[in-house]
Amino acid sequence: MPVFFLILTASWATLAFSCRLGFGSLLRNALRVEGLPGRTGNLADRYHRMTGRKKILALGFFTAVVYLGDLKYWLGRLPLFSDFSVFEGAAGLGLFLLFLCTIWYFACPAHAVIFRRLMSRSSFVASNVKLNLPILFPWAVLSFLFDLMSMKAVTAAFPFLAGGMAHVLCFVSVLAAMMVLMPAFIRKWWGCTSLQDSIKGREMVSFLDRSGFGYRDIVRWPIFEGRMMTAAIMGIVPRFRYILVTDSLMEVLSIEELKGVLAHEMGHAKYRHLLVYVVFFIGFIVVSYGASDLVFAVLPAFPSFVSLLTGGESSGLSLFYLLFSIPMLFAMAVYFRFIIGFFMRHFERQADLFAARFLGTAYPVINALEKIAFYSGNTRDLPSWHHFSVRERVDCLLRAERDAGLVRKHNRFVASCFAVYLIFMVSAGYFANLGTGSESFRYRVMEQALLDRAESGPPDPGVYGALAMLYHESERWEDALSAYETALRLEPDNPVTLNNMAWLLSTATERGLRDPVRAVNLAEKAVALERNPVYLDTLAEAYYAAGNPDEAVAVIEEAIENAKDRVGYYREQREKFVEELR
Template sequence: MITAAVMGLVKKFRYILVTEGLLRLLNTEEIEAVIAHEIGHVKRKHLVFYLFFFTGYMLLSYATFDLIIYFIIYSKPVFVFISRSGLNEAMVISAAFNLVVILMFIVYFRYVFGYFMRNFERQADAYVYVLFESAAPLISTFEKITLTSGQSPDKPNWHHFSITERVEYLKKCEDDKTWITRHDQKIKKSIAIYLVGMILTGGLGYHLNFGETGKKLNNHFFETAIQREIQINPNKSNLYRILGNINYRNKNYEETITAYEKAISLKPDDPHVLNNLAWLYATCEDKKFRDPEKALMLAQKAAELMEAPHILDTLAESYYMNGLFEKAVSTETRALRLIKKDRSHYETQLEKFTKAAKENKNASPPIEYKPFSPAQGR
């Protein structure tokens, strides 16, 4: 091969590679000009910047990971294709994601990384003028390489300017050295723009993964995915349960109730949905959605199906909301017996119920409601 390169990021282990083919082809002055070019790469910290650009790609990938998924999921053509083809949705989404990642990789390295590589090569060419009065030996080197390779000097390259372009630039520098300064300034501005872009990308990545924007997008993403899955499988109760959970987190209480009720109509003996809807009716921050009577009936049904601490806690809260304070105390005590870790919530609840029971010890007991069966409908 007829080539030369600087190898190694760490100074102690860095060396310049000049192949035997190039040594045979060039005279002493031309070899010195090639060495000067490679020294230019070192002095201008190009290898460090290359590492930096690789890191930039990893940051870009991290920041855009969720955006790519959102784009694929929200893309109507993809959804229509999945629906009509009968293919596995996860497989199609995975294939589409990989395709987008590959395209992003090609675009980044072909156009962003390639842009800097081409201009770094030009900057290294111009470094010859730091060590020598003229770039004539480097120009003659390019001409020899053209003759030996048999390729057109105008042939473009993604990481190098064509030999014709490199020679013409060096000749312009021969006539006017300000071209060197102009190019150095161009690279500084380009790096500054790149840094701003990476800072913005990093900020985007942070917000998508740790900020409120990311949480909202995630919720919207899951809601859209579930809604589409419901269109394909409208009789799966767990889909409505998940949709209800998403709406509950988003404080869309009316939609939450609709989703939970649909899940119950499809699977009346699901203790988790019964419990979740009971908790909403008992504790909803929007008081217009509170319904203590329904909460108690649903919670009793859930507790009949599953005796778990969180379900007993909901039942106790429902008793409390209906004024059945002694039952709230006894039920929360049962929940505490079952829970082994993270007992603070249950202990706080028990204190609240006990205090209410003491304060209302002599009050007339309220009417106790019978268990409600969702299968009966409402």
């Protein structure tokens, strides 16, 4: 534990020092050019870039704490953490949130000067936390439910919950319920209150009612003390749909400009952009799930990675999943930055054009955009990954004033792009997860990669061990046994191969291949070489298969005592062995 806190303290202090230097320099530059035309827009760009770099740095430090500090081990020693993955996940996210809060704390003064939003550090940090936490609510609910469904007592009482289809139904049901109900919850979480009592608010309500737009309420959005100049819409079902407007926007914009903002938000609902974002989210999950299987498919060609996974050490597992997560994180960044970012920018343009057509003129929207850019720190030329710059948006609206067909052209463009996306994602998702050849494809990739390695160089016990694991997993028992024999002949004292072969000889479904006596000998040798919970579990299973449940209980007790993870599984093993003694 002291090592963990040492790494955590060093990581946090380094990040804090880096943020203080970086944002301090940016603040001095902002104070130097404050009031000079055209200069704060460049500073806004630098601010966003610096914030992004610091978040990447924070992610690196977070990874160091998790891996070098062996966070999973320490969390596993706490009550309930070994049974509920949601608690482990929440603790990890809380740690990462600490790093993010550090960034926001030091960024606050520069943010206040550049974007003209004077706020205390505590309010700025709290607003960022409140703004971002709702993203995690669906994950927390689903993780908790999946943990419950995986508990032995629950599956014993409700066996149908143990199947994969139950998890799919749970995911779909919870997602559908949260799509409908979450806006009301988030409204309370953010502390939003109705705007219908204000003069401008009543005029905005009258405008929405005359338009026939379905919504629950238009509310004051107090995030960042209401100083951020923005508006939003949330909710797919009209009964639970809210339009959010900040105080700053209400103060700066005229009622006609506010109508332009409302028409823009109506455009998002008209084109069902919120529902499309759910499709993007599901698409990413489906394809990434299949892609992760493909990554696992090629890993056996690299025995050093396999040894991390099967070695039984918590640090090895942490390193394995760290290395595995790198390409997945990269893919996620590319997906959100370029694919979803592309659609978000064009959805915003689609909403702008809808507002212009709905109002009969684009100028209320143009004037609103220009004011927002000016009062936000001259950010007219500053684009983002999810918005075109104000200049680009205004230019498009001016073209729409001259070309009435631009709205239709852009709608066709967006629809065509979305159709291409759907075709690609459905095809990729089907091939990766449900296609009849997907599973055999993975095994062919793995087998061919390993066979190529075996044929292209000198005999390598790691390659044959990985090949044996592949055959073992695909239930090609005789091929697996042959590959294990070759691996052991090349390296008789490899504990991984000894352990895996012992497990096969203890548990093979083809009873003719079982050899419990030899399994015990192999497992005892593996444990003598490296006494870890994984190998102890195999030895216990071998004793059990050989008809010695009392010895199996004694060995699994040792595994439970020394286990850093998978404690629940080892306890289930003990129950199985104890049952044999009764």
